[in-house]
Amino acid sequence: MKSLIKPAFVLTVALIVLLEGGARLFFPQGVSGRFDYGYDPDAGFAENADGTVKLFRAGGRRFFPQSFSKERPPGTFRVFVIGDSIPRGPSLQASYAWLLGDELRKNWIPAEAFNLAVPGFGVRRCQIVLDRIIRYDPSLIILHVNYSNEYEDEREWRRTQEFKGWHPRHWLMKLFILRRLYEMKQEQVFWRLVPTEIRQRRAVNDADAEVAASMDAQKMREWSRQVERVTRESADLARRRHIPILLLTHCSVETNPSHGPQLNDFDMDGLGESLAGAGVYHLSMKEVFAGTPNFQSHFTDGSHMKQSGHLILAQAIFHKLQKERLLAGFTPGNLGKTAESK
Amino acid sequence: MSFITWQYFLFLPLIFVLYWQLPPRLRLPLLLIASYFFYACWDVRFLALVLTTTVIDYICGLSLGGRRLKPAWVLILALLPGAWLGVCYLLLTSWGQATPLLIAVAGGLGVAFFAIHEGVWAWGGEKRNKGLLILSVGFCLAILGFFKYFNFFVDSAQNLLGHMGLQANFVLLHIILPVGISFYTFQSLGYVIDVYRRTSPACADFLTFATFDAFFPQMVSGPIERGKNLIPQLEGVGIFQNSYVHDGLRLILVGLFKKVFVADNCAVIAGYVFDPRTALTAPWAILGVVAFAFQIYGDFSGYTDIARGSAKLLGINLMENFRFPYFARNPSDFWSRWHISLSTWFRDYVYIPLGGNRGSQWDTIRNLAVTMLLAGLWHGANWIFVIWGAYHGALLILYRFVPPFTGFMAKEKKGRGLQWMAAALMFLFTLAGWAIFRSANLAQLGQWFAALGHWQAGAVPWQKSALWLLFHIVPLLLLQALTWKQGDEAGGLERLPWPVRGLLYTALLLLVVSSSEQDQEFIYFQF
Numbered sequence: 001m002k003s004l005i006k007p008a009f010v011l012t013v014a015l016i017v018l019l020e021g022g023a024r025l026f027f028p029q030g031v032s033g034r035f036d037y038g039y040d041p042d043a044g045f046a047e048n049a050d051g052t053v054k055l056f057r058a059g060g061r062r063f064f065p066q067s068f069s070k071e072r073p074p075g076t077f078r079v080f081v082i083g084d085s086i087p088r089g090p091s092l093q094a095s096y097a098w099l100l101g102d103e104l105r106k107n108w109i110p111a112e113a114f115n116l117a118v119p120g121f122g123v124r125r126c127q128i129v130l131d132r133i134i135r136y137d138p139s140l141i142i143l144h145v146n147y148s149n150e151y152e153d154e155r156e157w158r159r160t161q162e163f164k165g166w167h168p169r170h171w172l173m174k175l176f177i178l179r180r181l182y183e184m185k186q187e188q189v190f191w192r193l194v195p196t197e198i199r200q201r202r203a204v205n206d207a208d209a210e211v212a213a214s215m216d217a218q219k220m221r222e223w224s225r226q227v228e229r230v231t232r233e234s235a236d237l238a239r240r241r242h243i244p245i246l247l248l249t250h251c252s253v254e255t256n257p258s259h260g261p262q263l264n265d266f267d268m269d270g271l272g273e274s275l276a277g278a279g280v281y282h283l284s285m286k287e288v289f290a291g292t293p294n295f296q297s298h299f300t301d302g303s304h305m306k307q308s309g310h311l312i313l314a315q316a317i318f319h320k321l322q323k324e325r326l327l328a329g330f331t332p333g334n335l336g337k338t339a340e341s342k
Numbered sequence: 343m344s345f346i347t348w349q350y351f352l353f354l355p356l357i358f359v360l361y362w363q364l365p366p367r368l369r370l371p372l373l374l375i376a377s378y379f380f381y382a383c384w385d386v387r388f389l390a391l392v393l394t395t396t397v398i399d400y401i402c403g404l405s406l407g408g409r410r411l412k413p414a415w416v417l418i419l420a421l422l423p424g425a426w427l428g429v430c431y432l433l434l435t436s437w438g439q440a441t442p443l444l445i446a447v448a449g450g451l452g453v454a455f456f457a458i459h460e461g462v463w464a465w466g467g468e469k470r471n472k473g474l475l476i477l478s479v480g481f482c483l484a485i486l487g488f489f490k491y492f493n494f495f496v497d498s499a500q501n502l503l504g505h506m507g508l509q510a511n512f513v514l515l516h517i518i519l520p521v522g523i524s525f526y527t528f529q530s531l532g533y534v535i536d537v538y539r540r541t542s543p544a545c546a547d548f549l550t551f552a553t554f555d556a557f558f559p560q561m562v563s564g565p566i567e568r569g570k571n572l573i574p575q576l577e578g579v580g581i582f583q584n585s586y587v588h589d590g591l592r593l594i595l596v597g598l599f600k601k602v603f604v605a606d607n608c609a610v611i612a613g614y615v616f617d618p619r620t621a622l623t624a625p626w627a628i629l630g631v632v633a634f635a636f637q638i639y640g641d642f643s644g645y646t647d648i649a650r651g652s653a654k655l656l657g658i659n660l661m662e663n664f665r666f667p668y669f670a671r672n673p674s675d676f677w678s679r680w681h682i683s684l685s686t687w688f689r690d691y692v693y694i695p696l697g698g699n700r701g702s703q704w705d706t707i708r709n710l711a712v713t714m715l716l717a718g719l720w721h722g723a724n725w726i727f728v729i730w731g732a733y734h735g736a737l738l739i740l741y742r743f744v745p746p747f748t749g750f751m752a753k754e755k756k757g758r759g760l761q762w763m764a765a766a767l768m769f770l771f772t773l774a775g776w777a778i779f780r781s782a783n784l785a786q787l788g789q790w791f792a793a794l795g796h797w798q799a800g801a802v803p804w805q806k807s808a809l810w811l812l813f814h815i816v817p818l819l820l821l822q823a824l825t826w827k828q829g830d831e832a833g834g835l836e837r838l839p840w841p842v843r844g845l846l847y848t849a850l851l852l853l854v855v856s857s858s859e860q861d862q863e864f865i866y867f868q869f
Contacts, residue, residue, distance in 0.1 A: 003584060004584045004587060009844070011840070172855060173858075181856045185856035185857065190810075193809050194610055194806070201619075
């Protein structure tokens with residue numbers, strides 16, 4: 001009688017175990033928080049022994065690769081921008097975070113500005129990033145407040161919880177190597193080879209759910225209250241640590257056939273104004289662009305901006321910082337350390 | 343319950359362990375309970391239909407074998423489906439108000455079957471046997487016809503009368519198609535016909551026959567087993583062998599690879615191309631039909647492999663259903679490689695009884711045409727399937743009677759180049775057939791063929807999608823190249839050296855997992 005366990009089976013199991021063990025042993029950074037979809041507080045941050053902090057893409061946080069010293073260099077104005085795909089910009093160098101750094105240095109203020117915006121991040125996940133970067137002694141945190149990512153936050157939270165749970169559906173995916181392979185296939189093969197038109201049509205369930213949710217008035221009210229509550233908490237968090245925070249409330253361009261392009265802030269300016277106070281500042285994107293001729297030409301779509309739009313915003317932030325005297329302690333002098341991009 | 347759900351991957355090991363741990367006399371009841379549970383996961387009410395087919399064919403088969411059941415037993419068995427509906431009605435709170443009516447209809451049919459059966463039994467001799475065969479076939483086809491084809495025929499009749507200028511407003515019923523009804527009905531019918539022809543003995547044990555009719559690995563999508571193959575295996579007391587586990591797991595892994603990696607990913611492109619919203623160009627039309635060819639092959643042969651693997655774990659051999667169909671050199675060769683259990687069913691129970699190829703050329707043409715039209719209609723209540731059947735019938739006729747196609751029918755080995763040419767030509771014909779099969783209606787089919795003339799660039803570039811398709815088809819072809827010489831798609835792997843097998847299993851497992859969350863239902867469930 002043949003033995004139950006055959007060499008081919010043993011080899012298969014051994015290979016899987018080796019791959020899994022190797023991944024966990026040699027790439028612990030990649031494994032940590034990998035499937036928390038932005039809810040792991042430490043994912044994407046690596047504190048090196050030389051005192052630098054490296055930002056990288058991990059755990060659902062698609063940070064632009066950047067690095068900075070753990071301790072803020074004395075006399076340097078350090079800015080962190082947190083938000084979604086809008087502040088993230090078309091590229092690191094074309095984002096208002098980077099351009100603000102340029103603007104500050106152009107005006108002889110030693111400054112470093114970092115872009116920590118991640119596409120699809122709503123207020124809940126932004127707050128977790130904010131909580132993490134407070135320890136790096138920022139001179140200013142810019143929180144780009146947008147209302148449109150609550151669905152993503154909720155979905156990714158559900159995924160995190162699902163994967164943490166022990167439902168049999170996820171047993172296989174408990175293995176890092178298998179889950180990583182699954183995600184690699186999605187991101188490197190499916191997203192790259194299958195045209196967007198096909199993917200959009202296939203994503204029936206998810207898209208349907210999102211559309212249904214966005215048309216559900218009760219759900220929208222719930223999310224709106226959530227944006228308000230979490231943004232307030234984030235502002236309090238910064239205020240308690242005596243870190244100035246600028247709430248940059250988003251606006252979208254809407255095309256009205258009778259009146260032409262209009263800017264719509266979806267009442268977020270009201271939220272920003274209501275939260276403004278000691279240590280909390282508000283800048284309305286609607287007000288910035290309302291004074292710009294042909295403002296729609298600075299947008300690629302209803303929400304996302306071109307580099308020119310980011311530049312306008314960076315200059316407006318700079319003027320706001322001057323107006324609020326937030327740069328007062330930072331004397332014009334030597335060029336500060338620039339944000340390093342890799 | 344579908345094979346590619348986590349529930350099945352808990353269910354199967356549980357049944358496997360219980361089956362081999364229980365004393366032999368309890369194994370069959372376990373299989374029957376497991377099979378009914380498996381089916382009830384879709385809709386518990388439709389077990390009444392499975393029971394109806396089982397009861398009718400068990401009683402008729404037994405009577406055809408010359409054994410008379412006591413009338414009281416016939417009546418009790420005939421009332422089982424109605425009783426099951428009654429139990430469902432009592433236990434399920436979500437049932438509609440029509441349920442008492444359904445129970446009454448099921449009970450009435452049971453009594454009618456009992457009365458007719460007793461009447462036919464009184465005839466005696468060959469007349470009785472014919473009567474019993476007609477009774478069994480008539481009842482089973484009536485059930486199949488009602489649940490699968492009622493609306494189709496009513497709708498078609500209404501349209502026909504409309505074209506003739508006559509207004510008719512027939513009632514269309516909201517009928518849910520029970521999963522796998524065509525498969526288990528045909529399997530059961532095949533058994534009764536075999537008993538009638540004395541090529542298979544009647545099954546005396548109701549438990550065995552009920553398990554044969556509802557055996558969970560193959561009940562909903564085949565292979566359509568023959569009584570003479572499956573019933574003796576169910577009756578026999580199996581002794582566990584380690585090879586059951588090896589062969590079973592290998593078949594399941596290959597099946598998962600075909601379904602999850604090949605079929606579901608090819609479905610991405612096929613679904614887009616055959617979506618009425620898509621503006622087709624020639625490259626997309628070709629990509630779409632190639633994608634569908636591998637989708638349906640991976641889907642159905644993957645299902646069969648998982649079914650065979652699951653049965654093998656229980657020590658039961660199910661028949662092979664696919665054998666490298668896209669390497670067929672002519673239509674006849676194709677049908678001896680594609681859905682073998684169905685094509686042999688139609689050969690044995692339709693084509694040969696009609697006269698096969700024993701008569702004149704015109705008789706053969708008629709027999710081929712009728713058989714393939716029925717095979718097409720078996721796939722679904724839609725004219726598109728009838729056209730698909732007619733197309734394959736025409737291909738069979740073309741290759742049998744029209745030169746130079748007749749040259750490709752020769753069985754003797756010819757030059758390798760010619761063999762490849764024949765296979766390539768047959769593959770093109772098969773693709774055209776799949777275009778018919780996948781189209782929702784004649785208008786869409788027309789659009790697909792029209793697109794073949796449009797070679798200008800479309801709005802969506804196709805090149806990357808072609809790479810996506812290759813990414814999923816090439817591993818399948820490589821796997822087939824490895825097993826081609828053995829002539830067995832999954833079983834052939836056993837003969838490879840173990841290090842190669844180990845690497846291959848790892849690769850297959852990783853490929854399956856990489857696509858694991860894009861699961862889709864099996865296509866053939868709808869048939």
